[in-house]
Amino acid sequence: MTTIEQTDAPATQVDDAPPTDPTPSHGAGGDHGGHGSSATLTNGKLAMWLFLASDCLFFGAFISAYLLYRGRPQTGPTPTELFDIPFTSATSFILLMSSLGMVLALAAIQRGDHRRFRLWLLATAIFGATFIAGQIYEFTHFAREGLHLDTNLFGSTFFVLTGFHGAHVCLGILWLVSLWGMSMQGRLGTDKAESVEIAGLYWHFVDVVWIVIFTVIYLMPQPGT
């Protein structure tokens, strides 16, 4: 794993260092934003943040497409007729609980408590699977009511947006289960806590995207109501 270390003193300023001070500028790190501690950056974490930044644009496109066609005259079932807010609120709550499980799993592996780590990781994956089960139920219910991907613009934009989000959740579940499996085999020690943190970043991002989808798609008043 390649690691980039940042220091407050750029290489060009090394010449200004007192000649008698042989202390290397690496190791403890510098003072960043008022805190003095670790200053290392790993490629994995940096890459995940860049991916998440690009995923903002990905989901933004689908949310915009939904908003663009919202309220347009169309045939077939409408959101007002189909949405079950109490049910979707419950699934949103479950996804929030999964986020709590994820951070507690990370905290557990950081302090070397592998039993609790596996427990919280499994709980997170189960909460995620429950959310997906709720989404499948919702999709099936909508299909029974006559809303399909090609029924109208609402169907197309809704299923594509929430479907892609569901795919992200499924990928996250696979990731969590693989981490759980690695931990069971003893291949995920405390020194690999960063791998868990990176998986957690992805998982929480899926959660924040749902926060936006839940508000914009489900809760906002429909035009003309």
Place this chain on the structure above:
Amino acid sequence: MSEGTVKTLEEEMSAVAHAEMGGVLKPAPGLLPGEIDSHPTPFKYVMIFLILVVVTAVEVATSYLEGDISSGLIVALLLFWALVKFVLVAMYYMHLKTDQPMFTRFFVLGAVAACVLYTIMLTTLHVF
């Protein structure tokens, strides 16, 4: 340039070469790479979760005010509550509050770019 300075520069270059060749430079003890401060405690995580639950409940309740207050006000309130939840998760669960500011810059850049780009697009297409 004195000998001591040359030595420091050599160490600097050696460390960079070490990193480029795939070496691992350890973070400070107890912290993960990229952290500048310790992560929140499990108790704090639970407190944040409870706040998120309360905000979600308030958000859902706000959506039921349709007809009692103007739609514009409901939309503004819902967006505000969503923003509160978004920021809480990003700051505490994704550790942007305790990690290097560079991560925050990346994420904010992506989120703001998406908001600006699609707001311009939707405004151009007369959605607002």
